[in-house]
Amino acid sequence: MLLDYETLKLVWWVLIGALLIGFAVTDGMDMGVGILLPFLGKSDTERRVVINVVAPHWDGNQVWLITAGGAIFAAWPAVYAAAFSGFYLAMFLVLAGLFLRPVGFDYRSKVQDPRWRSTWDWGLFVGGLVPALIFGVAFGNLLQGIPFHLDTFLKPHYDHTFIWALLPLLNPFALLAGILSVCMVAMHGGLWLQLRTEGVIAERARAAVGLLAPIVTVLFLVGGVWVYLGIDGFRIVSQPDLNAMPNPLAKEVVRAPGAWFDIYRTMPITMVVPALGLLAPLLVWMLSRVRRPGLGCFASGLALTGVIGTAGLSLFPFVMPSSTNPNSSLTVWDAASSHLTLTVMFWAVVIFLPIVLLYTIWCYYQMWGKTTVKQIEDNTYNAY
Template structure:
């Protein structure tokens, strides 16, 4: 009770904004290489045995990695209910597209090896490609649309309203800037998957993965830079004007928001956040360099994780305190200060997180230590329990 009183409502909101970022970055760092490996599968694996090796590098861990995605969705639902309601209801078809692609992955893992016909296995290999490439692309498209602003408004009763049809809203998300962000996301996770395969495989598989990963790393760097320039010169940001009430009720209409200036003005107000894009560029450059030179695989994978951390955190830090800006009615924009659950709810969730998050991390570390080492063709063909 004393701790509850010591941590104020505004501080608790920032803590949960940080935790949401941790969950999303954790998902990209772990399940991201699963998706990258799936998207690389048809191009890196030339024979059935090679593709089995690739699949078995992620087969034992992908389910655990996907837990981060579930935790992220749960955190949005519990800590940021208005954000969950507005985003999930407004982008239902886009969410359905992601879920349909993700559903293909477990089915493909389980059914691919049930029959030995090449057509059967090739079909499931492309299902794994879809299950990896589509979510990676759509997640980036979503980030691009958050930076642009989303066409919704809240009624006085805080009911989200969207103009147009469901398909119109879906195709409206596929604008040039959002597609650029989607391409950056996809290439970034392809690079991450290549770094993982470089660590977990040998021979031709690792060599092909390094070649593709080096190219996708370059695409990531260039696309990330171009997106930043577009943000600087062509896209207006949002700002809260007037008094900012950080511990007030969760009602966006209590804040006055306007479109003004550039999102990148945040780097003038908070210069320290430049560390995020620096990490993004540095991490991607070093992983690209490591893949080209066939250097230490563990370091290359860690550089890839740093690049992902920098790229994702740069978005959150740039738009803070906004969570989901509105283009139709800027006053309806959701921010850290007006879209959270109650103080008590956030505190109870924080206590649960402090208890269970270390257990999850410890278990994950133990699993990876047990499964450490490269996956070989002899191991796959000689093990009846492999995929």
Template sequence: MFDYETLKIIWWLLVGVLLIGFAIMDGHDMGVGTLLPFAGRNDEERRVIINTVGPHWDGNQVWFITGGGAIFAAWPLVYATAFSGFYWAMLAVLWALFFRPVGFDYRSKIHNATWRSTWDWGLFIGGAVPPLIYGVAFGNLLQGVPFYFENTLVSHYTGSFWQLLNPFALLCGVVSTAMITMHGAIYLAHRTEGDIQRRARTAALLFGLVMLLGFTAAGIWIAAGDFGYAITSVVDAAAQPDPLAKTVVRQPGAWLANYAAAPATLVVPALAYAGAALALFAVLRGRTLSAFVASSFAITGVIGTAGVSMFPFVMPSSTVPGASLTVWDAVSSQRTLGIMFWATLIFMPVIVAYTSWAYKVMAGKVTTAWLRENEHSAY
């Protein structure tokens, strides 16, 4: 069995892997949903687009459920505090996600233009809103979330929903939305032909550039901004978790300290730039599968940059910095982390194997001819 400190680090990495897996797997079908009303110019084209992700989108929700469950079990204080502070934002994500199962299943059941157009825009909402809100949430985490703990560790959120929609957080929302839409556009280009593929490639180039510009602007803002947090007291990484047993100060530029202390970590933001650049180059050359792989690396770099920059912080507090939640003091017991680690080691390969098999079986181009041949089973 691993010692407590090692398990804390392992679960910081595993939560990151699950969030990245969710962004890559569920992200590309959200990106396709975002593009649906624009890349498809008529009902037949929109049905082609829907069927590129139709067989897989619900299976990809496993990453969403697993990621949320892992945060709940590994970082219970983070889960409780985030859901109380981001309550209305989380509800907005949930309401947007409602459109997806209903939209996919009911959209083509009735041959009515108004009915189908309504669900097309519903699928757009279900694809565009969650990445935007996730990005806004990360933007607020980087600035610090207004909360504090009582002595009994009951958390209190001192901000408001509208306070979450600040300029930096909205910029992070733009980065997240552009990143996911680029990823979905590349997948759509890989699975289609003709006019739809051409529009998808154009969208991938556009949103890829927006992502790169937004990611750069966010980095400059962090470097020049007045937010950042640092622990000034001695931390016993192997101790039992107590989020109130440390001293934290706001320190501008603190989010860059890890890169100075460990220059090798610069490979993470570099991966975001290299992955996006290679993805756009591959799209221009028509190598859509290579572009999808490169886009996945870009997503890894963007999310990983947030994680590396904030480490060991997970949810810093702008109200009482000393109440900030970190990798060391927001976790479950050693036994819980150990049991979860072995469960993950067993079931994660099963999820990856099942997903790989499903995509292999459903591989190939989705065209109007394919749609007519499979009218009995297509969405």
């Protein structure tokens, strides 16, 4: 079966979105646990319990991020080039935060000194907080448009210098999106801790989820109203045939109030996605409160899917809109690789993705069970 070029472009938009959601659901759980670590573990042993809940899986979960980055590079090279060149400082901060995680997991318990261990506990906190915050800020800026334009050679140029590259990103709406992202993954991590621990740690996790879940709903609602009332969206007025070879400068784009809501007006079924983002956190709150964290984790995954899916659907077909020259905006249709590249990658996904998913499920199955204080005390040299 040979898919036409337009269909492949759409398929890869869905696949990259699925990879980002997979990263948020799996590694977001680990980052959320790291954010909660200094607050839910009151003693060294309790903090080791918290760490050991995610320690066997965090590196495998982070592969989702690596795969998503590789997929963007291969499927949307223009987006990869524009984003990584313009947001190099932000990307470096994410990378620096992620560096703290493997070192923190592997070296925290190698030394008995409380100051050493406390330092790495806060390192794991930063390693969870900073990437979650920056990713949320990035989505907040995408909805406002990125200050870049393409020249006649399709080379991206930014309206700020490298030194000040980060400051324009930290605007009020983007910070709201960043805080939403942090609260979202912390809620997800809290559900996982409630499911995989017992006693006082599980109860503290339950209390954290009870606080965070309503905040996620409120922030998501405020962000939606803010976009509707105060942020102009982008709309394509004319463009070449969708099966044509990509040329980002061959289309005409305008900014218009309410344009980010076009897809919900033309395809009402898509309203299911923002409804998930709005209501699923409340379901998380209820399930956590009645001590059903297993179902709560599923509901939390739906909440993350709803929030991230809403951003993706609202932007569609834009991937990286330009605030300074709307016609330079990169879309699903004109930022893609060649037909052959997308085809080869598609069949690679068809073959290997089921294998990866089955292996991941097997790993979780083999290492399933609650992590307790007694286990940590009985396995001093084997546990993290």
